[in-house]
Amino acid sequence: MVASLLASAVPAVALTSNPNIQTVTSNPTLQPGGVNEVSFKLLNDGTGAEDETRDAYNVHVRPAGRVGPIEVETRELYVQSLPDGEPADLSLRLDVPANVKSGTYRIPLRLSYEYENGAGNDVERKTTIYLPVRVESGPQFDVVDTNSTATVGGTGTLEVTVRNVGTSTAYDSTLTLSSSAPDVSLGSGSSSTRFVDTWERGENRTFEFETSLRDSASVGNYSLSAQIDFEKPDGTTGSTPSLTVPLRALPEMTFDVSDLQSSLRVGEEGTVSGTVTNTGPMAADSAVVTLTDPGPTVTPIETSVAVGTLDPGQSAPFSFDIEITSSASAGPRQLEFGVTYQDRDGATRQAETIPRLVEVSGATPEFEVTPINATFAGGSSGTLELRVTNTRDRPLTDVSAKIYMDSPLSSTNDEAFIERLEPGESQTIRFQLSAGSGATAKTYPVKMDFQYDQPDGDTIISDTYQVPVEVTERSGGGGPPVLPIVGGALVLVVGGGYLYYRRQG
Missing domain, CATH: 2.60.40.10 (Immunoglobulins)
Structure with missing residues (x-):
């Protein structure tokens, strides 16, 4: 009885237990179809509320790699120290497939940690605990x-x-x-x-x-x-x-401009032609090759040419008419070609421009003028016949020719007309020409120019051409005129006889 009273008067002594690590999560629900970040707490707590639990330290958490269809992307977690009642906040990345069945899944967590056993010795322990997660039914x-x-x-x-x-x-x-x-x-x-x-x-x-x-x-x-x-x-x-x-x-849509051919020439309208190839990864619908205006001396007649739909690797020809002004100089010119197209969504897109060099040739005459009949005797008149050839690659119409000359040459009909002259075609034109009686026998220049219409309707005045005209001696040979000399001689003879007669008388 005394012993019992003594025992009841002694307060109960709290027990000290080894670490007891558990998981606690407030929202273990998973959503299928992607990666879920599941937060949980790692708690070190003894079995009784009054008990003291030894600290755990160097806590390594190694989750299982897969639980059924759920893949655990987190490979390892670490907690340096886990005292009694002070939880550590951790999380796991779980890849949950869209077709996972609803229900509860338990994720194994392999633990390894150390603690002091109360006798001054460090003890290492390994164990496995589980983190419960839940996949609910409903939309996924x-x-x-x-x-x-x-x-x-x-x-x-x-x-x-x-x-x-x-x-x-x-x-x-x-x-x-x-x-x-x-x-x-x-x-x-x-x-x-x-x-x-x-x-x-x-x-x-x-x-x-x-x-x-x-x-x-x-x-x-x-x-x-x-x-x-x-x-x-x-x-x-x-x-x-x-x-x-x-x-x-995807890579940028790219195009190549190749096989470029140029007939550009100073003072003329020419053509640049070539081939465009779709080198990009997709089809280009309603493709249009564009030409950026390169400057005042190079004038595109048109700046866009439709080439249709181009599949990857497909090519199409194109051609631009371009006028080169007479003030331009011959030599290479850089032209900027581009391609606009529609993508698979119908949106209009613009590919990066492609610079290319084309050659501009020097100016050449529009016509080749060849004399057919261009020889006249001094003091005579006749027909000056000239062959005119169109040296351009397009027809010329309403061609008016006019000649100009200086004394001793003159003309009473100095104009001629050709209704139409095809490329390479020749026609003969005629003018009236007179050589003065006092003209010296030699070659004289006759100048001429042309006014004509191009196919685009523009009226052009050509440069000045020079035609050689040969003037020969008058008919009957050279030397002084015969009749005046004879008459003078007769006068001299007659006059001399008359004087001689008078003196004898």
């Missing part, structure tokens, strides 16, 4: 297909197809697509949203997003993220984890 989503037309340095469309793989319909769903890459823009910013009022179980929905890639972007794959907020049939709300949406950055 999976990205089933993507397609992008965006090229580096350009704008295109990203199509994202998502399926409701869950067990029920989703209502008032909002899909938000986001980009964390600075080289990728969605619309005018880094994110864009789409709304679906009713999304049936098993139904696919395809969303289109305008996507832009900067010039600094790299060809290849980019990873965008999507999240879907929705309402369940029972009125509660839910959100998916981050869904991965791949984006393929």
Whole structure:
């Protein structure tokens, strides 16, 4: 009885226990279709509320790599010290497939830690604990297909197809697509949203997003993220984890301008022709080859030529009519060719311009003038006949020719007309020409020019041409005129006789 009273008067002594590590999570719910970040606490607590628990330190947590269809992306966690009642906040990344069955899953966590056993010795212990997680029934989503037309340095469309793989319909769903890459823009910013009022179980929905890639972007794959907020049939709300949406950055659409041929010549209208080839990764619909106006002395008659649809690797011919002014100089000229086209979404795109050198030849006469009859005796008149040949590669019309000359040459009919002169065609024109009686026998220049119309309707005045005209001695030979000499001689004879007669008389 005394012993019992003594025992009851002694207060109870708290027990000290070895570490007892547990997991605690407030929201273990997983959303299928992406990576879930599950937060939990690692708690070191004894079996009784009054007990003291020894500290655990150097705590290593190694989760299992896979639990059924769930893949654990986190490989290891570490806690330096875990005192009694002071939990450590940790998290696991769990990749949950969209078609996972609902239910509870237990994630094994292999622990290794050290503690002091009360006798001054450090003890290492290894054990396995479990983190329970739960997959609930309801709407679940999976990205089933993507397609992008965006090229580096350009704008295109990203199509994202998502399926409701869950067990029920989703209502008032909002899909938000986001980009964390600075080289990728969605619309005018880094994110864009789409709304679906009713999304049936098993139904696919395809969303289109305008996507832009900067010039600094790299060809290849980019990873965008999507999240879907929705309402369940029972009125509660839910959100998916981050869904991965791949984006393929395509190479820039490129074109090559080859086989360039130039008939450009100073003072004339010529042609630049060539072949354009689609060397890009996609088809170019309604392609148009463009020519940038190169300056005041080179004037394109047209600045765009339609070549139709070009599949990758396909080529098409093109041709531009270009006028080179008479003030231009001969030599190479750099022309800037471009290609506009429509992509698969029907949007008009502009490829980078392609600089190419073309040759501009020196000026040549429009006509070749060849004398047929250009010899006249002094003091005579006749017909000056000239053969005129069109040296250009296009027909010339309403060709008016006019001659100019100086004394001793003159003309009473100094104009001629040719209605039409085809390329390479020759016609003879005629003028009346007179050589003065006192003309010295030699070659004289007769100048002439032409006024004509080009096929585009422009009226042109040519440069001045010079035709040699030969003037020969008068008919009957050279020397002084015969009749005046004879008459003078007779006068002298007669006059001399008369004087002689008078003197004799």
